[in-house]
Amino acid sequence: MNVITVEHLFKAYGPVVAVDDISFQVEEGEIFGIVGPNGAGKTTTVECIEGLRFPDRGTVTVLGLDPRTEGDRLRQEIGVQLQEAALPDRIKVWEALDLYASFYPRTVAWAELLEQFSLAEKKEAYFARLSGGQKQRLFIALALLNDPRIVFLDELTTGLDPQARRAMWDLVRQVRDRGKTVVLITHFMEEAERLCDRVAVIDRGRIIALDTPRNLIRRLGGEVRAIFTVAEVAFTTPASMVMSTAPAIAAPSPAVVDRVRQALAGVPQVTKVESAEGEVVVHGQGTDFIVAVVTRLGAAGIYPQNLRTEQATLDDVFLALTGRKMRD
Amino acid sequence: MMRAWWKLSVIQLKLFLREPEGVFFTVVFPLVLLITFGSIFGNEPVPEFGGRGTIDVSVPAYIGLVVAISGLMSIPVSAASDREKGVLRRLRSTPVRPHAVLAAWVGVFFIVTALGSLLLVLVGRLFYGLRFGGSLFNMVMAFTLSTLSLFALGFIIASVARSGRVATVIGMATYFPMVFLSGATFPWEMIPKKVQTVAMVLPLTHGVQLLKGLWFGEPWSAHLVNVAVLLGTLIGGVVISAALFRWE
Numbered sequence: 001m002n003v004i005t006v007e008h009l010f011k012a013y014g015p016v017v018a019v020d021d022i023s024f025q026v027e028e029g030e031i032f033g034i035v036g037p038n039g040a041g042k043t044t045t046v047e048c049i050e051g052l053r054f055p056d057r058g059t060v061t062v063l064g065l066d067p068r069t070e071g072d073r074l075r076q077e078i079g080v081q082l083q084e085a086a087l088p089d090r091i092k093v094w095e096a097l098d099l100y101a102s103f104y105p106r107t108v109a110w111a112e113l114l115e116q117f118s119l120a121e122k123k124e125a126y127f128a129r130l131s132g133g134q135k136q137r138l139f140i141a142l143a144l145l146n147d148p149r150i151v152f153l154d155e156l157t158t159g160l161d162p163q164a165r166r167a168m169w170d171l172v173r174q175v176r177d178r179g180k181t182v183v184l185i186t187h188f189m190e191e192a193e194r195l196c197d198r199v200a201v202i203d204r205g206r207i208i209a210l211d212t213p214r215n216l217i218r219r220l221g222g223e224v225r226a227i228f229t230v231a232e233v234a235f236t237t238p239a240s241m242v243m244s245t246a247p248a249i250a251a252p253s254p255a256v257v258d259r260v261r262q263a264l265a266g267v268p269q270v271t272k273v274e275s276a277e278g279e280v281v282v283h284g285q286g287t288d289f290i291v292a293v294v295t296r297l298g299a300a301g302i303y304p305q306n307l308r309t310e311q312a313t314l315d316d317v318f319l320a321l322t323g324r325k326m327r328d
Numbered sequence: 329m330m331r332a333w334w335k336l337s338v339i340q341l342k343l344f345l346r347e348p349e350g351v352f353f354t355v356v357f358p359l360v361l362l363i364t365f366g367s368i369f370g371n372e373p374v375p376e377f378g379g380r381g382t383i384d385v386s387v388p389a390y391i392g393l394v395v396a397i398s399g400l401m402s403i404p405v406s407a408a409s410d411r412e413k414g415v416l417r418r419l420r421s422t423p424v425r426p427h428a429v430l431a432a433w434v435g436v437f438f439i440v441t442a443l444g445s446l447l448l449v450l451v452g453r454l455f456y457g458l459r460f461g462g463s464l465f466n467m468v469m470a471f472t473l474s475t476l477s478l479f480a481l482g483f484i485i486a487s488v489a490r491s492g493r494v495a496t497v498i499g500m501a502t503y504f505p506m507v508f509l510s511g512a513t514f515p516w517e518m519i520p521k522k523v524q525t526v527a528m529v530l531p532l533t534h535g536v537q538l539l540k541g542l543w544f545g546e547p548w549s550a551h552l553v554n555v556a557v558l559l560g561t562l563i564g565g566v567v568i569s570a571a572l573f574r575w576e
């Protein structure tokens with residue numbers, strides 16, 4: 001069942017077109033991701049869905065309600081964590097929950113939310129004294145107070161350290177496991193990949209892809225990379241390899257990359273050989289890619305060291321779709 | 329919705345009490361002024377004040393001072409910084425009505441202003457034999473009109489100021505001339521005639537004149553101009569801030 005339907009949404013701020021003809025549906029119970037670089041129009045899109053902004057054109061239906069005319073009823077049914085919003089510095093954690101609970105006719109007990117989000121011992125703390133992760137946990141708790149059917153989380157983990165981010169991902173999964181639909185807005189491709197059932201990739205106000213992260217990667221970025229270093233001394237005296245404890249050379253010399261390229265010439269699984277950040281990077285495809293690469297290199301007397309492989313990510317999908325990198 | 333308004337008011341009051349500056353300027357500062365001048369001059373009737381004592385003329389004037397700090401500083405700074413931080417945005421994403429938020433602000437700052445004023449009256453009465461020649465009802469009416477009028481002015485400041493900092497600057501730039509020229513701090517009788525003429529454009533001058541007049545039992549009919557200016561400020565402030573105020 002669709003809980004959100006967006007059709008031909010268009011929104012401009014003066015000359016700036018923020019959302020340019022966006023359409024999609026969100027199904028009940030899924031974690032739906034909206035990803036894209038900063039300024040892509042993600043926040044504008046969800047704020048039109050939440051009834052906080054009004055689109056110039058297009059229709060939005062959320063739980064059968066029109067955010068434009070039935071905003072009051074809609075706000076009872078949804079929970080939001082806004083990208084740019086805060087609480088007063090000197091409000092205490094419990095006071096914020098108690099206050100926000102008074103806005104809804106029907107709420108869950110906020111004391112339980114405090115426990116669930118590990119804020120119980122911060123109950124009496126001022127908002128300003130909370131860490132970034134604690135603030136975000138409080139915002140999720142506030143978004144869940146009215147036991148909403150849909151929860152919107154906009155840039156939930158921006159500014160958090162990797163550990164806090166991972167903890168937050170678990171919380172988001174728990175929210176979904178309680179039967180809620182989650183709309184997750186993020187500019188972290190990795191976050192979308194780990195968390196979302198489906199993602200809409202947005203760029204410059206348009207949806208450029210919409211599918212499960214897996215399908216997107218398979219379809220658009222189905223690439224594997226082998227990354228390794230080569231001790232240069234190995235080329236001149238292969239026998240001394242075993243004894244060599246010389247540190248890896250900072251950047252592979254063009255000669256090294258050429259040797260690797262020659263060795264791998266004609267291997268069908270390999271598409272490209274290059275050097276990057278002190279390592280040799282071999283791009284390719286196929287389940288037997290690694291075996292083919294290592295076998296050929298070995299036969300040519302090149303012994304890769306510190307070998308690791310990388311699968312394609314949503315970042316690669318974005319690059320494939322736009323020709324630009326996500327982060328710049 | 330009553331419950332939301334009540335909780336909003338309680339929180340707003342707590343937040344106010346947790347900011348030392350607000351409490352200082354609203355409660356402590358006027359009281360310190362009163363006690364300082366009370367200790368120096370006492371409350372003996374003097375001819376300069378038309379046969380009244382220093383405390384007698386100071387208390388209604390300092391009430392104007394309390395009204396001005398709430399209206400021109402507390403309200404604009406609190407509303408503008410709540411907007412700047414995104415507090416108002418977050419509220420807007422809930423079913424709470426903007427009117428409830430507004431009513432909580434006005435209610436809490438009204439109570440705070442009334443308490444600050446009452447404290448002045450109490451201290452004046454207990455320690456300096458403060459004289460009161462008016463009616464309580466008229467005094468409450470005059471206080472309410474002056475307060476709401478200055479609050480409306482404060483909401484204009486809150487509407488045009490983009491941040492709490494800007495609101496502080498505009499608030500101070502309005503507050504200081506008003507409290508010095510209106511008779512709220514320096515007795516009106518000591519302000520030069522030429523300056524008095526200029527000061528008549530300040531709404532607070534009319535507030536102080538009304539409060540002082542009714543304190544000594546003068547009739548409303550003697551203060552029609554004051555009432556008209558205050559009412560005009562109130563209506564103008566409501567209309568302008570209703571049109572300009574933004575929640576984000």
Ligand SMILES: Nc1ncnc2c1ncn2[C@@H]1O[C@H](COP(=O)(O)OP(=O)(O)O)[C@@H](O)[C@H]1O
Binds near residue numbers: 040043
């Ligand atoms: N209130 C606003 N006024 C003017 N321009 C805005 C406003 N909000 C967003 N924009 C512009 O609209 C575009 C999309 O912004 P936004 O929806 O916030 O993107 P995202 O959330 O993907 O970073 C950007 O170019 C941004 O500068």
Ligand SMILES: [Mg+2]
Binds near residue numbers: 039042043044083155
């Ligand atoms: Mg955004």
